[in-house]
Amino acid sequence: MDLILQAAIIGILTGGVYALMASGLTLTFGVMEIINIGQGALVILGAYLIYVLEQKLHLDLFVGLLITMPLMFGFGLLIEWAFVRPLKRDRIMLSILVTFGVALVIEGLLGLIFTTDLVRLQAWYTTASFQVAGFYLSYIYVFGFLLSVVLLAALYFLIYRTKFGASLRALMENRTAAQLIGIPVERVSAITFGIGVALTAAGGMAFGATNSFNPGSSYDLISRLLVIIVLGGMGSLGGALIASVLMLVIEDVTAVIWSPIWSTTVFFIVLVIVLLVRPQGLFGQVAGRKQ
Amino acid sequence: MSMLEIRNISKAYGGIQALSACTINVEQGKITGLIGPNGSGKTTLFNVITGYERPDAGAVNFNGTPITNAAPDRVFAHGIGRTFQLTRIFPRLTVLENMHVAAPRNGSMGIFRRWSSAHERSRAIELLEFVGIAHLQGMPAENLSYGQKKLLEFACILIADPQVILLDEPAGGVNPTMTNQLADRIRLLNQRGVTFLVVEHNMEFVMGLCDTVNVMHHGAKIAEGTPIEVRNDPAVLEAYLGD
Amino acid sequence: MKSKPIWLLALLAAAVALPLVFPNPTITTIAVLTVIFAAAATAWNIFAGYTGYIALGHAAFFGTGAYSLAIICQHWHVPADFTPFALLPLCGVIAAVVSLPLGLVALRTRGHTFIVITIAMFFVAQLLAYDLRGVTHGSAGLSLPIPLWSGDFYNMPFYYAGLLILLLALAVSWWIRNSKYGLGLLAIRDDEDRALGLGVKTGPSKLLAFVISAFFVGMLGALWAYYIESIFPPFAFDALFDVAIALMTFMGGIGTLVGPILGALLLEPAQQLFAVYFGQSGWYLVLYGALLLVVILLLPEGIVPTIRKRWAQWTAARARSSPNSPAPAPPLPPSPTSQHPAIAARGEGGER
Numbered sequence: 001m002d003l004i005l006q007a008a009i010i011g012i013l014t015g016g017v018y019a020l021m022a023s024g025l026t027l028t029f030g031v032m033e034i035i036n037i038g039q040g041a042l043v044i045l046g047a048y049l050i051y052v053l054e055q056k057l058h059l060d061l062f063v064g065l066l067i068t069m070p071l072m073f074g075f076g077l078l079i080e081w082a083f084v085r086p087l088k089r090d091r092i093m094l095s096i097l098v099t100f101g102v103a104l105v106i107e108g109l110l111g112l113i114f115t116t117d118l119v120r121l122q123a124w125y126t127t128a129s130f131q132v133a134g135f136y137l138s139y140i141y142v143f144g145f146l147l148s149v150v151l152l153a154a155l156y157f158l159i160y161r162t163k164f165g166a167s168l169r170a171l172m173e174n175r176t177a178a179q180l181i182g183i184p185v186e187r188v189s190a191i192t193f194g195i196g197v198a199l200t201a202a203g204g205m206a207f208g209a210t211n212s213f214n215p216g217s218s219y220d221l222i223s224r225l226l227v228i229i230v231l232g233g234m235g236s237l238g239g240a241l242i243a244s245v246l247m248l249v250i251e252d253v254t255a256v257i258w259s260p261i262w263s264t265t266v267f268f269i270v271l272v273i274v275l276l277v278r279p280q281g282l283f284g285q286v287a288g289r290k291q
Numbered sequence: 292m293s294m295l296e297i298r299n300i301s302k303a304y305g306g307i308q309a310l311s312a313c314t315i316n317v318e319q320g321k322i323t324g325l326i327g328p329n330g331s332g333k334t335t336l337f338n339v340i341t342g343y344e345r346p347d348a349g350a351v352n353f354n355g356t357p358i359t360n361a362a363p364d365r366v367f368a369h370g371i372g373r374t375f376q377l378t379r380i381f382p383r384l385t386v387l388e389n390m391h392v393a394a395p396r397n398g399s400m401g402i403f404r405r406w407s408s409a410h411e412r413s414r415a416i417e418l419l420e421f422v423g424i425a426h427l428q429g430m431p432a433e434n435l436s437y438g439q440k441k442l443l444e445f446a447c448i449l450i451a452d453p454q455v456i457l458l459d460e461p462a463g464g465v466n467p468t469m470t471n472q473l474a475d476r477i478r479l480l481n482q483r484g485v486t487f488l489v490v491e492h493n494m495e496f497v498m499g500l501c502d503t504v505n506v507m508h509h510g511a512k513i514a515e516g517t518p519i520e521v522r523n524d525p526a527v528l529e530a531y532l533g534d
Numbered sequence: 535m536k537s538k539p540i541w542l543l544a545l546l547a548a549a550v551a552l553p554l555v556f557p558n559p560t561i562t563t564i565a566v567l568t569v570i571f572a573a574a575a576t577a578w579n580i581f582a583g584y585t586g587y588i589a590l591g592h593a594a595f596f597g598t599g600a601y602s603l604a605i606i607c608q609h610w611h612v613p614a615d616f617t618p619f620a621l622l623p624l625c626g627v628i629a630a631v632v633s634l635p636l637g638l639v640a641l642r643t644r645g646h647t648f649i650v651i652t653i654a655m656f657f658v659a660q661l662l663a664y665d666l667r668g669v670t671h672g673s674a675g676l677s678l679p680i681p682l683w684s685g686d687f688y689n690m691p692f693y694y695a696g697l698l699i700l701l702l703a704l705a706v707s708w709w710i711r712n713s714k715y716g717l718g719l720l721a722i723r724d725d726e727d728r729a730l731g732l733g734v735k736t737g738p739s740k741l742l743a744f745v746i747s748a749f750f751v752g753m754l755g756a757l758w759a760y761y762i763e764s765i766f767p768p769f770a771f772d773a774l775f776d777v778a779i780a781l782m783t784f785m786g787g788i789g790t791l792v793g794p795i796l797g798a799l800l801l802e803p804a805q806q807l808f809a810v811y812f813g814q815s816g817w818y819l820v821l822y823g824a825l826l827l828v829v830i831l832l833l834p835e836g837i838v839p840t841i842r843k844r845w846a847q848w849t850a851a852r853a854r855s856s857p858n859s860p861a862p863a864p865p866l867p868p869s870p871t872s873q874h875p876a877i878a879a880r881g882e883g884g885e886r
Contacts, residue, residue, distance in 0.1 A: 035646060086831055090788075092646055093588045097784065098830055100777050104823030111816030215816075219773060223657040230650045261665050268658045272639060275651065279642040341731060363731040373731065381724035384717075392721045393732040394714070400739050401714025451733065 006135045007256040011249030013141040014210065016148040019244035021203035021221070022228040023152060023237055024196030030172045030235030031192045034084060034095035040222030041103035042197055046072055046204025047213055048110055051121055061123050061205055062147070068201045076197025080190045103218060110215035118212040126209050144206035151202055152241070155195070159237075168192060172235065231271050233284025243282065246270075294319040294486055295371070295455055300339055300349035302332075302510075309335040310510040312349070317455065322477065322487040324501035324518070326494070328531055332510040333490045334376055337457055341373050342366040353455075367393075372448030373457040376490075378440045380447065382433035386424065389432050389443055390415035393451045415450060422446045422476060438469045445473070455486045462493045474500050498522070506530065546701075553693050560810070562689035566761060568802040569696035570754050574775075575782040575794035576703040577750030580710060581743040582780070583789040586723030587641070590776045591652030594636070594659035595629040595748040597771035599755030602628040604676040604765055605669060614679030618760045619695050622753045629752020630745045637744040641737070644726070653776075660771035675766035678759055692761045699757065700795070703750045708791055710743075719743055723789070777826075778805070785829050787836030796837055801825075 025039045036042075046068055053064040083098045120126075125139035159165040167188050170178040179185045207213065207221070228247055232239025250270060251263040258266070274282065295317035302310040310332045317323045325333050338344040340351055342363040351359045353369050361369070372393075381389050387407075394411050396404070407415075419425035422442040427435060432443060441461065448456060458477075462470040474496060477487060491497045497504060498518040506514040506521055508530040514521055521527055549569075553562045574596070582588050602625040603618060612618055640651045663670050670676065681688070710716040718739050721729035730736045759765050779794075782801050787793030805822060812818040833840060 029646065033646070035650065083827060083831070087834065089834065090784075092649065093780070093784070094830055094834060096588075096590070096649065097777065097781055098827060101823040101826035101830070104819045104826065106823075108816035108819030108821075108823060111819065223654070226650050227654045227657070230647060230654060234646055234650070264661055265658070265665060268654070268661070271654065275639060275643070280647065284647070343727065343731070363727070364733050364735060367731055367733045375728070379725055379728040381721050381728070383724050384720055388717060388720070391714070391717055392729065392734065396714050396718070396733070396735075399715075400735055400742065401718065402710070402742075404714045406712055406714050406717040447732065 002134050003256045004253055007252035008249050009132075009137070010141060011252040012245055013145040014252075015245030015248035016145040016152075017203060017206040017210075018224065018228060018248060019241045020148040020151055020199055020206070022225050022232070022240040022244050023155060024199035024203075025225050026229040026232065026235055026237060026240040027155075028193055028196040029229065030237075031168055032084070032095075032189045033175070034087075034091055034099075035226075036099045036193070036196065037096050037222060037226075038079075038099035038103035038106070039196070039200055039225055040218035040220075041106040042072070042075075042200040043204040043207055043221050044110065044213060044215060044218045045106050046201035047121065047208030048114060048204075049201065050205045050208060051114075051119060054121060054123070061121055061209060062143070065147075065202055065205055068205070069198045072201035073194040073198035076194035077190055079197070080193040084193065085186065085190070103222075107215045107218060114215065116214045116216060118214050119208075120212045121205065121209040123209065138210075140206075140209045144210065147202060147206060151199065155199070155237075158195075164188070164191070227268070227271060230281055231274060233281030236281070236283035239281060239283035293317065294354060295340070295488065296350075296352040297336065297340065298350045298352070300336065300346045300351070302335055302339060302344060302346050308510050310339070310346070313507065313511055315505050315512055315515075317486060317488050318503070319486055320481070320484060321502040322481055322489065322500055324497040324504035325488060325490045325507065326492070326497055326504060326521075327507035331507040331530075333507055334459060335510075336507070337373060337459055337490065340366070340457065341371060367451070367453075370452075370454035371457065372451065372453035372455070374441070374444045374448065374459055374461060376459040376463065378437070378444050380432045380435075380440050380444050382431070384432055385428065386419065386430055386432055386435070386443055387412070387415060387428040389447055390419065390428075390450055393447055395451065411450075418446045418449050419443075421449070423472065438465045441465055442469075442473070445476070449480075453485070455488065456480075458487065458489045458491075460491055461489065462491055462496045470496060549697060550694075553690055557686045559686060559689060562686075562693060564803050564806045566689050566692045566696055567806060568798060569693060569700050570758055571778060571782060571802045572795045572798035573696060573700035573703045574751055574754050575779040575786075575798050576700065576707055577747045577754075578779045579783050579788065579790075579794045580703070580707050580750075581740075581747040583783060583794070584710065584716060584719040584723065585740050585743055586789075587644075587740065587744075588649050588780070589640075589652040589744070589747075590649055590780065591636075591640075591654075591656035591659075592747065592751050592779065593771050593773065593775040594656045595633055595751040596755035596758070596775055597659055597663060597767075598629040598632050599625040599752030600759035600765050600770040601663065601670060601676065602752070603756035603759050604678050607678050608676065612679060614682050616691065618679065618756075619691065622695070622699075622756050625756035626749040626753035629755065630749040632752075633745050633748030634741070637741045637748075641740050641744065656771065656773065656776065660767055663767035663771055670767070673767060675764055677764040680763055681760070692757065695757055696754070699750065699753055704791070704795070706746065706750075710746075711791055715739065715742075720789075778802075781826055781829065784836055785833060787838030787840075790836070790838040793836055793838040801829075 021039065021043055025036060028034065028036050049068045049071065050061055050064045053059040053067060054061060079102055083102060084095055087094045087098065125143055129136040129138045159168055167178070167183045170183055171185060171188055175185065224247065228243045229240055231247070232243035247267050250267045254263040254266040293316040297313060297315045299312045299314055300310050301312055313332065313336060315325070327333055335344060339346045342361050342365065345360055350357060353371065356369070358366055358369055381392060391407050391411060416425055416428065419428055422445060424439050424442050427439065432440065435443060445461070461473055465473070470493065477500060481487060489497065489501065501518060503515065504518050504521045505512050506527045513530060514524045514527050516524070552565055556562070578592055603621060606612065606621060606624070607618060612621065636655050640648055640655065643651055664672050683691070710719070718729065718734040721734055722736050722740060726736055755770065759770065778801070782797030783794040784797070785801060786795065786797030804825065808818050808821050812821065
C-alpha cells in the first residue's frame with residue numbers, strides 16, 4: 001500500500017512537469033492550429049543548455065533557467081518566423097514535417113557536440129532526499145513540481161488576466177474573426193509559439209534533473225506529450241494538466257503493482273478506451289462542421 | 292397527402308431551445324416555404340430532417356416511413372436532397388466531378404465502377420445545362436463565382452432524382468437575375484413532380500414561389516397558410532417586428 | 535497522347551533493366567530501398583492523399599509485416615529460398631487485419647486529432663514489439679533465414695519483388711482514382727459531411743482505403759525484413775518511416791498518381807547517399823532535416839501540381855499569343871481533375 005502511495009505521489013509530482021511541457025504544445029495547437037512535433041527535441045535542447053551552464057559556469061539549475069528561457073523564447077520566435085509562418089496551405093501536415101525537420105537538425109547537432117552518451121543534470125537537490133510517508137523522495141521532484149506550478153500559474157495569469165491573453169483567447173475561438181477585429185494575428189501567433197518553446201526550456205531542466213538523457217531521448221518524450229494532449233483534448237490547457245498527472249500516476253502505479261514493462265501499455269489502453277467514448281478527448285471540442 | 296411529416300420536433304443546445312415541438316407538413320408536389328426571423332430554428336430543423344442533428348424528441352416521417360435519426364446518407368437514399376445556407380461544393384473537384392458524387396454507387400461503394408459512364412456524363416451535362424453552367428464543366432469548382440457555386444450545389448443533388456429538395460436560402464447573396472433564373476428552375480422541376488421545402492429571407496422570392504408558407508419563431512411554428520394569408524397574419528408581423 | 539503508352543513502357547523497361555545494367559551492389563541496394571519506399575508512399579497516398587486524412591502511424595503496419603514474416607519463418611522453419619516471397623501477401627493480410635480495429639478507433643476523429651492518434655498508435659505498436667518478449671524477443675530482435683544466394687545477384691530478387699509490389703500498388707491507386715469509390719474518397723477530402731449527405735458511405739470508404747494501404751505497407755515491411763535479415767523494434771517500427779513516406783508524397787504531389795513515386799525517386803537515393811557518406815554521425819540527421827525543410831519551403835505544393843500549373847500557364851500564354859494554333863495536349867496523364875487546361879486558373883489551395 002505504501003508503495004502504491006509512493007508511486008502515486010511521484011506520479012503527481014512528475015505529472016506536473018509533463019503538464020508544463022504539454023501545455024506549450026497544446027497552447028501552440030489551440031492558437032495556431034499546428035502541431036509542433038519538435039517539442040521533444042526542444043525539451044532535450046533545453047536540458048543540454050542547462051547542462052552546459054552547469055558544467056562550464058557552475059550555475060545552479062534554476063538560476064540557469066533565467067538565461068535559457070529567454071534564449072529558447074527567441075529560438076521559438078526564429079523557428080516560427082523561418083519555418084512555420086511561410087506555410088500557407090496544408091498547414092497541419094506541413095507544420096508537422098517542418099518541426100520534425102527542425103527536431104532532426106537539433107538532434108543531429110546535439111549528437112555532434114555531446115555524443116550519444118547519457119548525461120544527467122547534477123545539483124545538491126538531485127541527490128539529497130527527505131523522508132515523507134515512510135519513503136525517501138529526492139528534493140528535485142518537489143522543486144520541479146513547484147517550478148511547474150509557478151510557471152503554469154504565470155501562464156494562466158497571462159492568458160486570462162492580460163490584454164495579450166485576451167487576444168490569444170480570441171485567436172483560439174476564431175482565427176478569422178480575430179483578424180477582422182484587428183488583432184495582430186501573426187504577432188500573437190509568434191509570441192505564443194515562443195512561449196511554448198520557452199516552457200520546454202523549464203520542462204527540459206526538470207526532465208534532465210530526474211532522468212538520464214541523450215539526443216535521442218526526444219522520441220520517447222514527444223510520443224508521451226502527444227498522447228497527453230490527445231487524451232486531454234487538443235487545445236485544452238486544463239485537459240493537458242489533468243491528462244499529464246493521470247498518465248504519470250497510471251504508469252507509476254502500474255509499475256509498482258504489476259510490472260514496469262506494462263506501465264505505458266496500460267496507459268495506452270486507458271487512452272483508447274477514453275477515445276472510444278470521447279473521440280475528442282477529455283476536454284476537447286468536436287471537430288467538423290454541421291452547417 | 293403529406294409526403295414529409297415533421298412532428299413535435301424539439302432540440303436544445305445547452306440552455307437554448309432551438310426547436311420546441313415544431314410540426315410542419317410538406318405536401319407532395321407542392322412548394323412549401325419556411326420563413327422566420329434569424330435564429331428561429333429553420334436551419335436546425337433542416338439539420339434534423341437530413342440527419343445531421345439528432346432531435347431530443349419528436350419524429351420525422353417520409354412517405355409514411357420513420358426517418359428520425361437516420362444518418363445523412365440514408366436520408367439522401369430515401370430521396371431527400373438538400374442545399375446549405377453556406378454553399379457546400381467540393382472545391383478541388385471539377386464541376387463535372389462534383390456532379391458525379393451523388394450518382395448512385397450500387398453496392399461495394401462503387402469500387403468496380405468507373406467514376407463516370409457515358410450515360411451519367413450526358414445526364415450530368417444535361418443538368419448543368421439546365422442550371423446554365425455547362426460551359427464550366429472542366430473548371431475546378433473552387434474557381435466558380437458564389438452564384439455559380441449555388442447553381443452547382445443545386446444541380447449536384449438533381450442527379451440522384453430526389454423526390455423532395457430542401458433549399459436553405461437559395462437566393463441568399465445572389466443577384467436578382469440569378470434569383471429569377473433559380474425560381475424558374477424550381478417551378479419547372481416542381482411541374483415535373485419534385486416537391487420543395489424552401490427556407491428563404493427574400494420575401495418576394497418566397498411569396499412568388501410557394502404554395503404554402505410556414506412561419507417559425509423561437510423554434511415553433513406560429514403560422515401556416517397561403518402567402519397572402521401569412522402576410523396578413525398579425526402573429527407573423529409581431530414575430531418580425533416585435534421583441 | 536498517343537505516345538503515352540510508349541513512354542510508360544520505356545519507363546518500365548528502364549526500371550526492369552536497371553539492376554542488369556548497374557549490377558554494382560551499392561547501386562542495387564539503393565534501388566531496392568527506393569522501390570520499397572516508392573511503393574510505400576504510393577500505398578500511403580491511396581489513403582492519405584485521396585481522403586485527406588493524414589495518417590502518421592503506417593510504420594506500425596510496416597513493422598507488423600516485418601515481424602509477421604520473421605515469426606512465421608521461425609515457427610514453420612521456412613527455407614531460405616524464394617518461399618518467403620510467397621509469404622509476403624500473407625504478411626500484408628496480417629497487417630491489414632491489425633489495421634482494421636486501429637482504423638475503426640482512429641477514424642472516429644478528424645484532422646489534427648486523427649494525426650496525433652495515428653502517431654500514438656505507432657508508438658503503442660513499437661512499445662508492444664519491445665514488451666511482448668514471448669513472440670518478439672524484445673530488444674534482442676528476431677533473425678530471418680539468410681538467403682541462399684549471394685554476390686552481385688543478392689539484391690536482384692528483392693528488387694524485382696519490390697518493383698512488382700510497386701506496380702501492383704500503382705495499379706490499385708490508378709483503379710481507385712478512376713472509380714466511383716475513388717471519387718467518393720476525394721469528396722470526403724473536400725467536405726466529408728457534405729459527401730455523407732450525398733450518399734457517400736464515408737465511414738466504410740475511409741476504413742477500406744486505410745486497410746488497403748496497410749496491406750501494401752505490411753507486405754513491404756515483410757520484404758524489407760527478409761532483405762535486412764534481422765529486425766529490431768526501433769528499426770521495424772521507425773518514426774522516420776512515416777515522415778519519409780509523407781515527405782516523399784508531399785514533395786511529389788499529394789493526391790496525384792505518380793507524385794509519391796517521383797518523391798521517392800528523389801529523396802530515398804539522397805537519404806541513402808547521406809547514410810553512406812555520413813553513416814552514424816550526427817551530420818546525417820542534420821542534412822536529412824535540412825533537406826526536409828528546404829523541400830517543404832521551396833515546393834509546398836509538390837512537384838506534379840507545380841509542373842501542371844506552370845504547363846497550363848505556358849499553354850494558356852501560347853494560346854493567347856497565337857489564337858489560331860490548337861493548344862497542345864498536356865503531357866501528363868490526364869487524371870480526372872486535369873482533363874481541362876483550365877487547371878491554370880486553379881487557385882492557391884482550397885479550404886478543407
